[in-house]
Amino acid sequence: MAANEKTQTWRNNSDCCSWDGITCDSKTGNVVELNLWGSSLEGPLRSSSGLFKLQYLQSLNLSSNNLAGVLPDSIGNLKYLKVLRLSECSLFGKLPSSLGNLSDLTLLELDGNSFIGELPDSIGNLNQLTKLLIASSKLSGKFHHALLNLTELTAINLVSNQLEGTLPSNMSSLSKLEYFNIGSNSFSGFVPSSLFMIPSLIHLNLERNRFNGLLDIGNISSPSKLQTLSLGGNKISGPIPGFISKLVELSSLDLSFWDTLRGAVDFSMFSHLKSLASLDISTLNTRSIVDMSLFSDFESLNLLSLSRNTVKFGSTLNLLSPIGSLAIASCNISEFPKFLQTQTSLFYLDISQNQIKGRVPEWLWSLPGLEYVDFSQNSFTGFDGPAGVFQKNEIYMLDISSNAFQDPFPLLPKSMTFLAASDNRFSGEIPKTICELDSLETLVLSNNNFSGSIPRCFEKFNTKLTVLHLQNNSLSGNFPEESVSVGLISLDVGQNRLSGELPKSLINCTGLEFLNVEENMFNDTFPFWLRSLPGLQFLVLRSNEFHGEIYSPEGSLSFPKLRIFDISKNLFTGVLPSDYFAGWSEMSSGVFIADNKQKRFIGISFSNYLKSVVLANKGLQMKLLGTSFSMYKSIDVSGNRFQGEIPESIGLLKEMIVLNMSNNAFMGSIPPSLSNLTNLQSLDLSRNRLSGRIPPELGKLTFLAWMNFSYNMLEGPIPQGTQIQSQDSSSFLQNPGLCGAPLQKTCSGGEEDAITQYEEDEEEDQVLSWIAAAIAYVPGVFCGFVIVHILTSYRHDWFKRIFHYFS
Structure with missing residues (x-):
């Protein structure tokens, strides 16, 4: 349905209960549901609006409209409301305390707005609330203790706000909680062990905060239902508790940036987690070595990130699981991993910041789904195979910067959107074949020895090309007006031999x-x-x-x-x-x-x-x-x-x-x-x-x-x-x-x-x-x-x- 088709069916001379987006009680005729999601509504919600006179309304969904303004106190008039969805509505200001009047509310969804300040104290009155969803806003203050009284809560999502302070020690009072996501805030202190005492908890995301110190999971007698555990991007330190090996239902585990203080890690604990589909144990600051054979028997592992650890793998390594995304950056690797030949599901590969020398093997481009490749900061000198070796692939992102690549410049697939080839040994003119990359958004060729003039074709990318970096080459001549894409956000042609005037066409780059x-x-x-x-x-x-x-x-x-x-x-x-x-x-x-x-x-x-x-x-x-x-x-x-x-x-x-x-x-x-x-x-x-x-x-x-x-x-x-x-x-x-x-x-x-x-x-x-x-x-x-x-x-x-x- 088109964005505004719902309200187009509304007519003054017809029964409103027949209108799209409106549901009425069959017995009383009262409007009980109003769903105008994505209906191109414009303008703020005013306290005098007739909307707030629909006293029998039980469900209100105005998500994905432009209601720029505050949420008025009149929202509290809808005392029978059970479902309130106002996500992505450009709302701002503080949440009104009148929300506490909605004692029947079971779902409160306010994601993707710009609410500020703390949750109102009246939030503690919503005794029937099962889902509190206020992600990606600007809420501040501490975790509101009133939430601990809402014992019917099954889901709390406060990710990407500006919340801070410590979590209460008695989190287990939320005995029905299944989903808890407070990632990307500024919470600090210890992770309370009471979180792991909640028997119903399935999803726990505490990533990208400032939690610190040791992790104490405590003594858990009943089997855990946890399927997702994200603790990455914090300041947690000390040993990784072996109890993690008992979380056998886990499908996603993120322990990245855990500081073991150069201690030993028993990586065998992960071998018990056979249901894992995603594992991120990058940057553990450990002296232990990750042996890739540990993952040989996993059948569902799709995303694996081991970056910034020391990794080893034997020549006969074979992984059963269809790895789709592999990150092994800065892992002290000195040879190209041959076990990748069998990974036909691989679409993302990051082997940057290693000590790999020689040429990129031709067989890599036979992997049919490969789309994103990062070879940067190694010592590669070229590509095996013919010049167009990977033109048959739909590669979208390729980073070969900071290597020793030299001429000839590779022929690239037309699907390329991101190309970084800086800090290599390419010379001669910038290849005209780059002009054939119709979807190119980012081009970085800095710190090479390219000469001649800037190609006059970049204008053809129109709004697509947003980043053009040609710094520190030997380019000369005028900067052609035709070389300016109006979509440019970042332009760097420093340290060349360009002359003449700045191209006036830059005035069209309104996003620069x-x-x-x-x-x-x-x-x-x-x-x-x-x-x-x-x-x-x-x-x-x-x-x-x-x-x-x-x-x-x-x-x-x-x-x-x-x-x-x-x-x-x-x-x-x-x-x-x-x-x-x-x-x-x-x-x-x-x-x-x-x-x-x-x-x-x-x-x-x-x-x-x-x-x-x-x-x-x-x-x-x-x-x-x-x-x-x-x-x-x-x-x-x-x-x-x-x-x-x-x-x-x-x-x-x-x-x-x-x-x-x-x-x-x-x-x-x-x-x-x-x-x-x-x-x-x-x-x-x-x-x-x-x-x-x-x-x-x-x-x-x-x-x-x-x-x-x-x-x-x-x-x-x-x-x-x-x-x-x-x-x-x-x-x-x-x-x-x-x-x-x-x-x-x-x-x-x-x-x-x-x-x-x-x-x-x-x-x-x-x-x-x-x-x-x-x-x-x-x-x-x-x-x-x-x-x-x-x-x-x-x-x-x-x-x-x-x-x-x-x-």
């Missing part, structure tokens, strides 16, 4: 988040048009021949989500106005924006492409890789020709970690507003024309581990403070007027006596000048915010003086 063109020969003005890209988080133009001003009076340069801004070592000029950084809200707040788009398959991470840029941090060149990007917020405008004063609005970027404005011609005083950057770790203002004194407030920046003020025209005493005084004297050299430690030049008595008065006068001047700047440059409500922020940043007596100033 990462743009790196560092270390090329681009000769262009600043790409102001990039401000139209709402999601841009990383902009790196360093070491090119970009020139001209980076400020346009025609419109503010607002990058609301920018986390890294590196335009260093170019030819940029001009003066930056005082409000230049006023619209850079991501660096002004602590909001985290995920940037690591990891491809996952049935719970196992597939090797992800790595973003990579070089940043100047603490005076050194630092290469930023992968997940490190989530930690950094930095600005580097060094090595240009900027003049004028450092914008006061720099002080708004309180989440910034690295600031480098060195090697320019900035003049005037160092803005005291820098003291607002409480997360700043590295500050470089060297080789400019800055004058006046170093603001003493900078001494209060407790994370500021490295700073450089050398080669300026600064004067007066170097401020006292642990961070400043811990710097090497080279950080203050070639400022003839500076004195005091750590320099050898001592200050005269007059200068030392005057420093306190100077700080007070300087503070007053900066407060008033910044308020004036805010009034002049920052419009509307934001102006008010800036002023309030400044006022509250200074001492109480100054608040009174400024208030008097404005009155």
Whole structure:
């Protein structure tokens, strides 16, 4: 049925009991069920809605509609309700306490919304509730003790929320519980042994939390019904209890990231679990060796993950079970596993991060179902067989990065969606055959020796190609407009020999988040048009021949989500106005924006492409890789020709970690507003024309581990403070007027006596000048915010003086 066909059958002149989605009681004619699942409903549920006047309603299903808004208290009017389904409805806000009025409720399903706060205390009134399903929301707080009173519960699903704290010790009071899933939260402490005392429990998922310490299952007399046990991704440590071998009904077991503290593991305990279909014992931190022959007699094992353990297998190994997914990454394997020849059901293979040399055997591609293959971080040199050896397969993902593969580049199947071949020895032009991969979404060819121009065919992928990384090759010529797929999210062509202008067609990539063109020969003005890209988080133009001003009076340069801004070592000029950084809200707040788009398959991470840029941090060149990007917020405008004063609005970027404005011609005083950057770790203002004194407030920046003020025209005493005084004297050299430690030049008595008065006068001047700047440059409500922020940043007596100033 189409999404909106139900309500299309509704007519004012007909009996509503005949309408699709409505069920009435045959005796009373009262509406008892309303099912409008996936009916394209739009708009919030209002408390005055006629829906809440259906007092005899027993079942309500509005799932998969766009009901953006809060769940109104009026929901409590439906006192006969037994089933309430509102999953995937874009609901938000707190859950209303009136839910507790629904004393007949047996099923509460609210998955996939954005509810916040804790479960209401009134949840304890739902004595008939059998299923509580509020997965993938934003609930916070602890596990509500009121749930322990709901003894009819058979299922609790609170996976992927923001819950924390410990679990109650008396979980066994939920004596009818069959399904318990609180994975992907922040629960901590010990796993209560009472969970394993629940005789009805079938599914137990505690993965990806912060549970720690030893696992005590306790003494269980009756046979366990557990079929699923997921404890992976926690901080559980110590020996793996042998009692697990008695959980003979288990079909899925995840003990990944269990820390045995380099202790021994008796892997034979798993040989008793003959019903296993899925086993993940990766990353156990054990000195014991996993012998693959242990799994020879398993008949149902389909998913097996042993990564980051030491694994051995004999030449005659034969597995009876039809393995579909095998992960043996980082297992100290030095030869290609031959037992795979008989695994005709294999569709996922991860043998990355081993020491396998030589060529990939031709027989691997005879496995008919193989779709996802990860060979990365080995020492492979090529593929056995003809050039098109695996064109007959429908391979979707292939990662051969970080090996020693060399020409010729393999012919690829047209089904390919993910190709990573970085860090190899490929040369010559990028093969035109790549243009024939109609479904390609991710292409990573970085760190090879490809030459020639960028192929003009990538535009043909339209919205499909989202990742294009060609970093550190020998590509030359202009960047063709035709090489831009409008679906790009991440583009990296850094460290090549590209020239000319940036392709203006990038303006069509509305989802672009990462743009790196560092270390090329681009000769262009600043790409102001990039401000139209709402999601841009990383902009790196360093070491090119970009020139001209980076400020346009025609419109503010607002990058609301920018986390890294590196335009260093170019030819940029001009003066930056005082409000230049006023619209850079991501660096002004602590909001985290995920940037690591990891491809996952049935719970196992597939090797992800790595973003990579070089940043100047603490005076050194630092290469930023992968997940490190989530930690950094930095600005580097060094090595240009900027003049004028450092914008006061720099002080708004309180989440910034690295600031480098060195090697320019900035003049005037160092803005005291820098003291607002409480997360700043590295500050470089060297080789400019800055004058006046170093603001003493900078001494209060407790994370500021490295700073450089050398080669300026600064004067007066170097401020006292642990961070400043811990710097090497080279950080203050070639400022003839500076004195005091750590320099050898001592200050005269007059200068030392005057420093306190100077700080007070300087503070007053900066407060008033910044308020004036805010009034002049920052419009509307934001102006008010800036002023309030400044006022509250200074001492109480100054608040009174400024208030008097404005009155």
